[in-house]
Amino acid sequence: MAGYTDSPFRRLAREHGSTFTYTEFVSTEAIIRNSSKTFSMLRFVPEERPIIFQIFGSRPEVIADAVKILAELSPDAIDLNMGCSVKKVAHKGSGAGLLREPEKAKNIFHAMKRASTVPVTAKIRLGWDPSSLNYREIARILEGEGASAIFVHGRTKSMGYSGTADWEKIAEVRQSVSIPVYGNGDVISKEDAEERIRKYDLNGVLIGRHAMGDPWIFSGMDKNSVTKSEKHRTMIRHIEWMVEFYGEKMGVRLFRKHFVHYTRGCTNAAELRKKGLMAVTKKELLTVLDELL
Numbered sequence: 427m428a429g430y431t432d433s434p435f436r437r438l439a440r441e442h443g444s445t446f447t448y449t450e451f452v453s454t455e456a457i458i459r460n461s462s463k464t465f466s467m468l469r470f471v472p473e474e475r476p477i478i479f480q481i482f483g484s485r486p487e488v489i490a491d492a493v494k495i496l497a498e499l500s501p502d503a504i505d506l507n508m509g510c511s512v513k514k515v516a517h518k519g520s521g522a523g524l525l526r527e528p529e530k531a532k533n534i535f536h537a538m539k540r541a542s543t544v545p546v547t548a549k550i551r552l553g554w555d556p557s558s559l560n561y562r563e564i565a566r567i568l569e570g571e572g573a574s575a576i577f578v579h580g581r582t583k584s585m586g587y588s589g590t591a592d593w594e595k596i597a598e599v600r601q602s603v604s605i606p607v608y609g610n611g612d613v614i615s616k617e618d619a620e621e622r623i624r625k626y627d628l629n630g631v632l633i634g635r636h637a638m639g640d641p642w643i644f645s646g647m648d649k650n651s652v653t654k655s656e657k658h659r660t661m662i663r664h665i666e667w668m669v670e671f672y673g674e675k676m677g678v679r680l681f682r683k684h685f686v687h688y689t690r691g692c693t694n695a696a697e698l699r700k701k702g703l704m705a706v707t708k709k710e711l712l713t714v715l716d717e718l719l
């Protein structure tokens with residue numbers, strides 16, 4: 427998830443039991459421009475493996491060049507984002523915009539597969555809008571072009587994040603192809619994940635929003651039953667990794683959004699957040715965390 431699944435976040439997810447993690451999506455145009463900011467989003471530590479790099483773009487030749495460069499960094503797979511609904515991505519022919527142009531998507535995936543020395547996958551939505559539900563067609567194209575797996579968010583582009591994901595349709599994708607299919611959308615716990623995997627006969631699920639401020643979701647622990655000292659220990663670890671990765675000033679600043687998620691449901695959340703959001707140094711932040719105990 428853009429803005430969230432950086433190296434410290436992924437490391438924490440893996441440590442708590444997620445099977446693999448994804449990077450934030452990165453622009454293939456930025457990769458071929460050699461943008462250092464973009465490359466820094468792909469830095470990872472060995473403990474994060476298996477790791478999937480996620481890319482977006484709309485030009486086959488650029489995507490192929492970017493994939494050649496990225497494969498050299500040895501991710502476990504490279505995934506094409508075909509689901510992003512944000513206007514500046516989808517309306518420019520990338521992300522979910524590719525669902526509107528199956529032929530172009532086919533060419534792009536073909537180029538990606540040819541250029542890559544590591545497995546390639548794609549993450550899709552059900553279609554652009556309710557009148558163009560082409561998930562089965564897209565899935566078959568991806569399978570035909572050599573995708574190693576398909577990840578399906580059970581909403582259309584036009585839904586954004588509204589309504590609920592349609593898992594019956596995700597199951598239809600599973601039945602349409604013989605490569606692994608992973609479902610995505612609204613998974614709220616490990617138990618929920620296992621239930622959906624069983625019910626819809628899937629290879630796995632992706633967990634997004636519910637992992638924010640809750641790495642315990644991957645170990646099957648209810649966040650509300652996690653002890654204060656365990657919460658404290660995990661947040662300190664998270665901060666330490668953030669500071670290690672970004673340096674103190676940036677690490678502390680970027681931790682703020684995670685802090686808001688971690689303190690959701692805390693009895694004194696408002697007060698804690700006020701203090702947490704004002705912290706500038708690691709020491710200040712750790713002092714606020716001590717109040718959690």
Ligand SMILES: Cc1cc2nc3c(=O)[nH]c(=O)nc-3n(C[C@H](O)[C@H](O)[C@H](O)COP(=O)(O)O)c2cc1C
Binds near residue numbers: 427430449480
């Ligand atoms: C802040 C945010 C950033 C996201 N960034 C990405 C992204 O970079 N790539 C992607 O495939 N999906 C991205 N998504 C979508 C999620 O991966 C996921 O498909 C969606 O949130 C539904 O799953 P969930 O109900 O488990 O969150 C993002 C979602 C959010 C809320």
